[in-house]
Amino acid sequence: MLKTSVSDIIPTYDSRADLHKHVADAFEKQFGVPPETVASAPGRVNLLGEHTDYNGGFVLPMTLAMEVAVALGGGTESGAIETFSDIQEQGHRRLIGEAASGHWTDYVLGSLQLAYKGPAEQSGCRVAVGSTLPIGRGISSSAALEVAMIRAATALTGAPMEPAEIAKLARRVENDFVGMPCGIMDQFAAAAGSRGKAVFLDTRTLEFETVPLFDGFDFVVVSSGVKHRLTEGSYAERVGECNRACAALGVEELRDCSMADLDRIGALEEPLDRRARHVVTENQRVLNAARAMKDGDWARFGELMVQSHASQRDDYRVSVPEIDDLVAGAMQEGATGARLTGGGFGGSIVALVRSDITETWCRKMVEQFPASEILAVS
Ligand code: GLA
DSSP, X not given: OOEEESSSSSEEEOOHHHHHHHHHHHHHHXXXXXXXXXXXEEEEEEEEOOSOGGGTOEEEEEEEEEEXXXXXXXXXXXXXXXXXXXXXXXXEEEETTOXXXXXXXXXXXXXXXXXXXXXXXXHOEEEEEXXXXXXXXXXXXXXXXXXXXXXXXXXXXXXXXXXXXXXXXHHHIIIIIIOOOOOSHHHHHHHHOOTTEEEEEETTTOOEEEEEOOTTEEEEEEEOSOOOOGGGTHHHHHHHHHHHHXXXXXXXXXXXOOGGGHHHHHTSOTTXXXXXXXXXXHHHHHHHHHHHHHHTOHHHHHHHHHHHHHHIIIIXXXXXXXXXXXXXXXXHTTOSEEEEESSOSSSEEEEEEEXXXXXXXXHHHHHHOTTOEEEEEO
């Protein structure tokens, strides 16, 4: 990872231009010729709206300054895809028609199958991957890799796509190729977001608005040090529970329910009642949070973050004790709000912190939680 620090505690990362140059150089060094194109896409942290996206609901992710970049060029053997990453320090060869294998190059292969199949079948291709975005910490390195890959592929085929189309294709890589039944939030934030702004997205219609962040406050992403693997089953189990709740309520998606349905939801069998209650109340919290952000009402936003965490912990049951402790510690040290962010079962928290205390706050957090790491401050 390209990482330089101004402070020993708050990371800053190389610029996009440096990352692009880095990955183009890595390509040339590995394959002996320059790439034909370079593209990248950013990671995201979700500020509010967890597990609402595969229920047709609302989300409020923020685009990070850290990115995954890819360099793409022609190959030497029909159907073969050679991938090199300086993160893994090794090359890997796949065939364009192969199924997913659980290797990280699945994201490269799945994206190329959808966006670059013809050229890859004809002459093969070569890919170098570089990143300033830490992997496997719940800030969407896989979505960034898919979107970067699709951007590079469509630049070469001469058929550039709208951000929403790129996001839909990248989601298909997850759903149909990798087998992760996620919603569209991560891919959409990577494809359509702009740095340092929040994206208020209706995942049903894909209508969205970018919302400026609070003046005088930072969103800080803190990794818990607990690794999560979303394909391990618990995420899919939640998706299944939501589908069962829909069937019992007679609706197509939980988005079709509102706060007025909470009594009906309360009468569902355990745990469907809790799961549906989380989704419905979380959708309402996103609507309220987007309003609060536009009004500059940071106090209200912080309260909604705290409520969102409680709902994820108690109703949706996607938190783990280490994350609950981190959220409690964040609040004790003076955060205005804090919550689990991303798919859960480990990963990271996001906290809203007054800028004048950010540095001390970060220092106290890593002292108190030695396994934690400050991933981003925006
Ligand atoms: C993961 C998925 C997203 C979303 C979140 C939970 O990040 O990739 O689609 O469902 O979990 O909000």
